Amino acid sequence: MKTFLFSLLLSVAAFAIEPLVDTTWLQHHIGDKKLRIVEVSTPKSYTSGHIKDALHTTIDKWRVNHGTFITIRSAQEIQKEIRRLGIDASTEVVLYADIQTPKDFLKASYIFWALNYHGITNVAFLDGGKQAWIEEGAALESTIPAIAASSYKVKIQPALIADRTYVEEHIGKLPMLDARPSDKYLGIAPTATVARDGHIKGAMSYSWNYSVESDYTLKESKKLETLFKEGYKLDKESEVIVYCTGGLETSFNYFVLSGVLGYKHVRLYDASMKEWGNRRDTPMVQYTYEVFKK
Structure with a gap:
């Protein structure tokens, strides 16, 4: 055995x-x-x-x-x-x-x-x-490879996504990370596709590009580990919601947290601010950096 x-x-x-x-x-x-x-x-x-x-x-x-x-x-x-x-x-x-x-x-x-x-x-x-x-000097080619299609049946993982209702129900109960630049988070700079400026109430600011070097290689994982553990007080066993303007920026925060650092419960709010900030009934905050406290 x-x-x-x-x-x-x-x-x-x-x-x-x-x-x-x-x-x-x-x-x-x-x-x-x-x-x-x-x-x-x-x-x-x-x-x-x-x-x-x-x-x-x-x-x-x-x-x-x-x-x-x-x-x-x-x-x-x-x-x-x-x-x-x-x-x-x-x-x-x-x-x-x-x-x-x-x-x-x-x-x-x-x-x-x-x-x-x-x-x-x-x-x-x-x-x-x-x-x-x-x-690196590695070669590129133009030949398009021929591969056989698979017969995979998708297996949805509902714990990896959040909708607007879920986010609203968990304000103040779970940490949230806003992946946009800090001026967008604070509401100092407007976003053309979002009617209201600021961020989701209770969310913390962490722009996705803080995790990469200028050549888009990932920064040292040990530093990122310390940053989220000591700076943001995130627990790898606890849930965190990530969002941005429209789903792309926050996907890199998802990759870093869930993929590289091993956080087990990361939910991505896919519609993000393009949904949240274009409504009038969703709670938002301007001009303030927030810190999550239970």
Whole structure:
């Protein structure tokens, strides 16, 4: 029995991909049968040159516009895209972005969350994206790989998402992190797509870009660990809600907390301020940095 359990643990350890991989790791694993590399970019960027064996997706395949706000597409639509990419529960997925703008980077982290939300847990982010790959002198190619579609059935993880009602019911009961720049959080600077300035009552400010260097590589994880534990007093065993303007910025805070640092109960408020701040009946605060206290 002990031998069996030890072997099982080894197989699980070998199966689980780290949430952040670098270019060296990826170069060594291209060609692995269970690996799916996915570029998140425009079609033009992908066809002009991508990492060997990389498939392509765009953020529009994952999100739907409701007018004033945007959210994840239906489970059926997401399942169709996951299957098209040949992904199933046993697949190791590496996402990377062609980072021409910060938003390009955040589209990839949103898909990281979207895959988790639909039951795909073996997902990694390429540190520094396509630019890091090019900087290393690694080759790009234009050949589009042929892969077989999967038959994966999505398994929704409801604990990974929050809607407006859930957020409102938990104000003052759970810590919340606003991933927007501090001037947006404070309501000093307006957001064109949001009618009201400020932040959700009780939320703390942590702009997503605090976690990355100028080249979009992740800052030292030990420093981030200390920051959230000592600075924000977040408990890895307790729930935290993350939000932003419209779902993209906060997805990187989700990636850092849930993926890299191992926080077990991170909920993403997908519609975020584009929903909350365009209503008149939702509690908001301006001009004040808040700290969560139970």
